[in-house]
Amino acid sequence: MLLSTKGDYGVRAMIDLAKHEGEGPVQRAEIAKRRQIPESYLDHLLAQLRRAGFVRSVRGPGGGHLLAKPAEEICLLHLLEALEGSLAPLQCLDNHEPGAEAICGQEWVWQEIYDDMRRKLAAVSLAALAEHEREHERTAVVNYSI
Amino acid sequence: MLLSTKGDYGVRAMIDLAKHEGEGPVQRAEIAKRRQIPESYLDHLLAQLRRAGFVRSVRGPGGGHLLAKPAEEICLLHLLEALEGSLAPLQCLDNHEPGAEAICGQEWVWQEIYDDMRRKLAAVSLAALAEHEREHERTAVVNYSI
DNA sequence: GTATTCACGACCAATTCAGTCGACATTGTA
DNA sequence: TACAATGTCGACTGAATTGGTCGTGAATAC
Numbered sequence: 001m002l003l004s005t006k007g008d009y010g011v012r013a014m015i016d017l018a019k020h021e022g023e024g025p026v027q028r029a030e031i032a033k034r035r036q037i038p039e040s041y042l043d044h045l046l047a048q049l050r051r052a053g054f055v056r057s058v059r060g061p062g063g064g065h066l067l068a069k070p071a072e073e074i075c076l077l078h079l080l081e082a083l084e085g086s087l088a089p090l091q092c093l094d095n096h097e098p099g100a101e102a103i104c105g106q107e108w109v110w111q112e113i114y115d116d117m118r119r120k121l122a123a124v125s126l127a128a129l130a131e132h133e134r135e136h137e138r139t140a141v142v143n144y145s146i
Numbered sequence: 147m148l149l150s151t152k153g154d155y156g157v158r159a160m161i162d163l164a165k166h167e168g169e170g171p172v173q174r175a176e177i178a179k180r181r182q183i184p185e186s187y188l189d190h191l192l193a194q195l196r197r198a199g200f201v202r203s204v205r206g207p208g209g210g211h212l213l214a215k216p217a218e219e220i221c222l223l224h225l226l227e228a229l230e231g232s233l234a235p236l237q238c239l240d241n242h243e244p245g246a247e248a249i250c251g252q253e254w255v256w257q258e259i260y261d262d263m264r265r266k267l268a269a270v271s272l273a274a275l276a277e278h279e280r281e282h283e284r285t286a287v288v289n290y291s292i
Numbered sequence: 293g294t295a296t297t298c299a300c301g302a303c304c305a306a307t308t309c310a311g312t313c314g315a316c317a318t319t320g321t322a
Numbered sequence: 323t324a325c326a327a328t329g330t331c332g333a334c335t336g337a338a339t340t341g342g343t344c345g346t347g348a349a350t351a352c
Contacts, residue, residue: 001147001226001233005310008236008252015251028329041311046291047330060319061327076255087147090154091292106154109222109270113263124255133251151341173297187342193299206350207296 003084009037010045010083011076013130014054018071018130025057025064031093045083052082071130077121086123147235149226155183156191156229157222159274160200164217164276171203172209191229193273198228217276223267234260 012035020026028046032039046065049055058067067074080087088094089110158181166172174192178185192211195201202214213220226233234240235256 001149001230001235003147003235003256004308009250014294026329027327036313043330044311050330053326057329058319059245059317059327059329062320063328076252084147089147089149090147105156105275106222108278109266109275110149113266116262116266118257120255120259125318129251129255132254148338171297184342188294189299190342192346196299203298204350205348206352208351209297211298222330237322243301 001079001089003080004120005101006045006048007080007084009035009042010049011079012037012093013042014049014074014079014126015133016055017055017065017067018074018126019133021071021130025062025066029063048083049079054079054082067126071127072125074126076124076126076129077118079126080121087117090114116146150204152191152194153226153230155181155188156195157225159188159191160195160213160225160272161275161279163201163211163213164220164272165279167213167217167276171208171212173210183243194229195225200225200228213272218271220272221268222270222272223264225272226267231267233263234264263283272279 001109013031016031016035017026028042029039031037032042037045046055046057050057050065050068054068054074055065057063057065077087086094092108093111093114152226159177162181163172164175174188175185177183178188183191192201192203196203196211196214199209200214200220203209203211223233232240238253239257239260
């Protein structure tokens with residue numbers, strides 16, 4: 001049931017972009033260093049996020065990556081679904097194959113859990129994540145805000 | 147985020163045992179057939195469930211598998227944790243490594259989702275799953291109750 | 293003693309995960 | 323115009339996990 005590093009890293013990177021919203025492009029190397037993500041792997045994740053319409057990239061000196069839309073308009077649910085594919089704990093919750101309930105016997109439990117999870121993830125915007133991190137920094141020792 | 151077939155199959159098998167509670171041992175081959183699980187794979191799952199104290203097995207002719215305790219006393223949470231290991235969506239939710247929050251930045255969202263999921267899974271007993279399936283059979287075509 | 297059933301461990305193929313690397317495209321600046 | 327800085331893309335890879343199979347052996351009812 002673990003989120004893969006794809007989802008984890010991808011969201012970390014997006015939080016980083018959100019925290020530098022309005023400051024021009026952020027370079028891959030900076031993100032990688034601050035968020036402890038292997039740079040060449042981050043490359044793939046940014047490509048995926050770009051294809052999904054969350055990130056815009058600029059080449060050349062002074063280039064880098066930016067949010068393609070305001071942080072308020074990006075929610076954790078859509079972000080994770082773009083990175084991980086479906087978050088459903090059981091195949092049958094997405095496919096909705098007929099007859100599956102009869103054999104599986106647990107889908108009614110998981111359906112509720114899944115719905116609830118999606119509701120909660122949809123309610124959290126990237127802006128909220130970034131703000132939460134800023135809040136956290138005010139009281140903690142560590143600082144990733146350069 | 148998918149539950150592996152281990153968890154899925156394992157719970158299916160347990161529901162099968164619950165539905166035959168009090169009728170003596172149920173054979174692996176029967177379970178496998180009814181629940182559409184490869185028999186040799188089910189072997190491993192039953193071994194795991196036995197080691198975890200959920201199942202008792204009897205060898206020899208007329209042997210098979212039984213619940214090691216009443217179906218009311220087995221909840222879905224413990225069953226799945228025995229089969230899958232931790233259900234946490236992020237490592238840091240179990241380990242609780244210090245400093246993880248600073249880099250990860252999403253654990254506060256997932257902690258709530260995880261707690262909620264565990265609460266819900268803990269509230270569902272194997273008896274409830276079996277009863278739900280019986281209920282379902284009354285209104286559906288398919289019948290697995292032999 | 294034989295047929296039936298579970299017990300256990302070795303093995304295996306396919307897939308996914310988590311990357312690395314190298315060649316190439318774009319663009320700002322000297 | 324050359325070049326350095328940056329992103330883009332695809333091929334490749336090693337390790338782990340998943341989802342099994344198979345064969346041998348042990349227990350036990352008859």
